[in-house]
Amino acid sequence: MGMNDLAPWLHAPLRRALASLGEGRLAHGLLICGPDRIGKHAFAVALTQALLCRQREDDQACGRCRDCVLYLAGTHPDVRAVGITENEKTGVLRKEIVIEQVRDLGAWFALTSQRGGAQVARIEPASAMNTNAANALLKTLEEPLPGRFLLLLCESPMRLPATIRSRCQRIVLQPPDVDTALAWLRARGHDEALARSALLATNGHPGLAAHWIDAGLLDLREVVRNDLTAVAGGHKQALEVAAAWLADDQTAQRLAFAADLAVDLQARTLGVATRGEWKLARTGDAARLGDWFDAANRTRELLRSPIRADLAIAALLRQWRQALAA
Ligand SMILES: [Zn+2]
Known part of the structure; x- marks a missing residue:
């Protein structure tokens, strides 16, 4: 994904994260938080690609190097995503992220990167981890290895245990100013009056406004x-x-x-x-x-x-x- 596909209010947080990376200050554990439909997933995807890219241009992934190509094809070996999955025995969707998933992730992080670059994992939604899973994750957070990044996506940090919150660097995604929000909705084909009403009702949250209009x-x-x-x-x-x-x-x-x-x-x-x-x-x-x-x-x-x-x-x-x- 190029920067141009990213919602405009996500550009600055991405730039800041990559600037931190350049200065060697980007934490191993990153807590990406913000309200529903603000773009946490899109942000995590853009950041993951930027972390993997070997020819980063300005503040974004190049989209052409081998790592970008593999990532965009969904086949990059140094990327993992953990979420709600089916119980293998019953075939029923679980309600939580369980300890086995987090242990597997920890074991994977301990391996050498296959492409010799960064290894990036995402837990989404991080608030779905049950207590045992969250405790298992602490081990991974406490023993950071260079070039490993763990992205935790969560609406509110308060939904996570304090022990996890305190070990992560926070990236807070927020709605933009009204003009930016309005321009974004207009570019998506929404009528100006309708877009204004929707922004009013959602307290200026363009992602939610678009959803409310569409639905x-x-x-x-x-x-x-x-x-x-x-x-x-x-x-x-x-x-x-x-x-x-x-x-x-x-x-x-x-x-x-x-x-x-x-x-x-x-x-x-x-x-x-x-x-x-x-x-x-x-x-x-x-x-x-x-x-x-x-x-x-x-x-x-x-x-x-x-x-x-x-x-x-x-x-x-x-x-x-x-x-x-x-
Ligand atoms: Zn690239």
Whole structure:
């Protein structure tokens, strides 16, 4: 992958990582973190290729040397990727990354590089490692060998044990400024007005904005906002809306949107900067909106348990009406 294929907000972190490499300061363990869809995988791929390339140009892999060609073909012998795999005995997809996978990785790191260059491994998502796997990884992190790099991909470092976090150098991927985000969405063929709404709703996260547009989630969010407005105004009944929210497999997403929208309304109530997503006459009570945010998230968690989801969501919606009546 060339630098040009990489989302623009990933260029600077890649340049910084390669500058560290040039100065001999790039750690053996690299924790690549950032929100969902920010580009952790694409970044790890670009960094891996750059670490393997023998003719790096400026701050990127050349794309032509033998190592680049092998890497792009998916056949470079000095690259490993560890993730969620099937249980060989049952054929069922595991829920975690297990100790055997991490031990294999440690053994592989101890071997000599086949092409005589760097050896790069990726664990994705690193938060999927169970306790035993994470403990086994410590051994690898504590005994770094030259030219070996371990890339741990994770949404939040807090999802990893402190012992692992403290042994890794952090690379934090973040959304860019609004102009960059907007230009990127426009280049992908998205209408400017739609792109702006999506950036507003995602707090400026272009990767998530693109996903919400493509998956129709921006529309779903608007339906949720309209439903909440109708419930607050007494134009729709809580049970009626609860049934609609349970009609398909998007219930958890609706509750996540509802919680996030409550935060925006709370900001308006407190007179701080808001995204301006609400056009309600009343703004309700800030403390009760805060409580409601927690309640919406708790209800979302409850969906995984055997509860009467319709009653739980209807109760939540009645609580919403009360918070806004205050
Ligand atoms: Zn190359």
